[in-house]
Amino acid sequence: xxxxxxxxxxxxxxxxxxxxxxxxxxxxxxxxxxxxxxxxxxxxxxxxxxxxxxxxxxxxxxxxxxxxxxxxxxxxxxxxxxxxxxxxxxxxxxxxxxxxxxxxxxxxxxxxxxxxxxxxxxxxxxxxxxxxxxxxxxxxxxxxxxxxxxxxxxxxxxxxxxxxxxxxxxxxxxxxxxxxxxxxxxxxxxxxxxxxxxxxxxxxxxxxxxxxxxxxxxxxxxxxxxxxxxxxxxxxxxxxxxxxxxxxxxxxxxxxxxxxxxxxxxxxxxxxxxxxxxxxxxxxxxx
Numbered sequence: 001x002x003x004x005x006x007x008x009x010x011x012x013x014x015x016x017x018x019x020x021x022x023x024x025x026x027x028x029x030x031x032x033x034x035x036x037x038x039x040x041x042x043x044x045x046x047x048x049x050x051x052x053x054x055x056x057x058x059x060x061x062x063x064x065x066x067x068x069x070x071x072x073x074x075x076x077x078x079x080x081x082x083x084x085x086x087x088x089x090x091x092x093x094x095x096x097x098x099x100x101x102x103x104x105x106x107x108x109x110x111x112x113x114x115x116x117x118x119x120x121x122x123x124x125x126x127x128x129x130x131x132x133x134x135x136x137x138x139x140x141x142x143x144x145x146x147x148x149x150x151x152x153x154x155x156x157x158x159x160x161x162x163x164x165x166x167x168x169x170x171x172x173x174x175x176x177x178x179x180x181x182x183x184x185x186x187x188x189x190x191x192x193x194x195x196x197x198x199x200x201x202x203x204x205x206x207x208x209x210x211x212x213x214x215x216x217x218x219x220x221x222x223x224x225x226x227x228x229x230x231x232x233x234x235x236x237x238x239x240x241x242x243x244x245x246x247x248x249x250x251x252x253x254x255x256x257x258x259x260x261x262x263x264x265x266x267x268x269x270x271x272x273x274x275x276x277x278x279x280x281x282x283x284x285x286x287x
Contacts, residue, residue: 093105139172164193246285
């Protein structure tokens with residue numbers, strides 16, 4: 001399968017990251033922060049330099065991953081100041097995507113309200129009324145822009161966002177009628193926080209044409225204690241699920257990129273060292 005890495009998880013020095021990618025035979029670069037800037041904030045000259053570096057080294061861009069719509073909440077509305085700021089950033093990222101030939105642009109969703117739907121009394125006493133209904137109108141202009149620009153958006157399943165499971169990601173796409181322009185960026189480790197089991201439960205939600213991109217890392221979540229620990233790959237709670245996920249992706253002909261997300265360090269803050277401890281397992285399972 002097509003394997004890549006979120007580059008700034010190794011280093012914000014893209015040239016160094018590409019050296020490491022060559023060392024481990026990874027062909028797809030997912031760009032989030034390059035140098036001191038997030039994608040969407042680089043100048044035309046900087047973007048041209050990024051493209052030249054990647055082209056010269058034979059690397060394709062898998063996804064441009066800015067935190068579009070992250071930090072918004074249910075009180076925000078389309079066209080307000082914060083929404084306009086995020087839409088303007090998305091436009092800049094899409095412009096960069098055209099230059100570097102990125103097929104995908106990531107978006108996020110607003111901050112999470114815990115209980116969105118309920119029954120038998122919960123709908124009255126526990127549901128955050130209107131919270132979910134506020135989300136599709138915020139995302140709809142982004143979908144319209146993506147269609148007009150000929151790019152595909154991927155919405156990430158995030159830890160603290162309204163879309164925090166494959167179920168909610170699929171529901172957002174269906175509510176928008178946007179399966180043509182919006183796909184799921186599945187991060188099964190993030191979904192652990194809401195206790196959506198990655199395989200088979202999470203996978204079954206997105207296997208039918210909803211899956212656009214995948215992030216891989218391993219974690220241990222303790223929701224009652226509000227604690228998240230990133231683990232060396234194969235030593236967290238996804239250890240027994242990575243292989244079934246990989247087999248299902250192969251079986252069903254997934255042709256997107258699987259990006260390793262290098263957010264583990266071995267206790268010393270050295271994320272490249274953490275990457276080096278995990279990448280062998282990542283390649284063995286998904287390669």
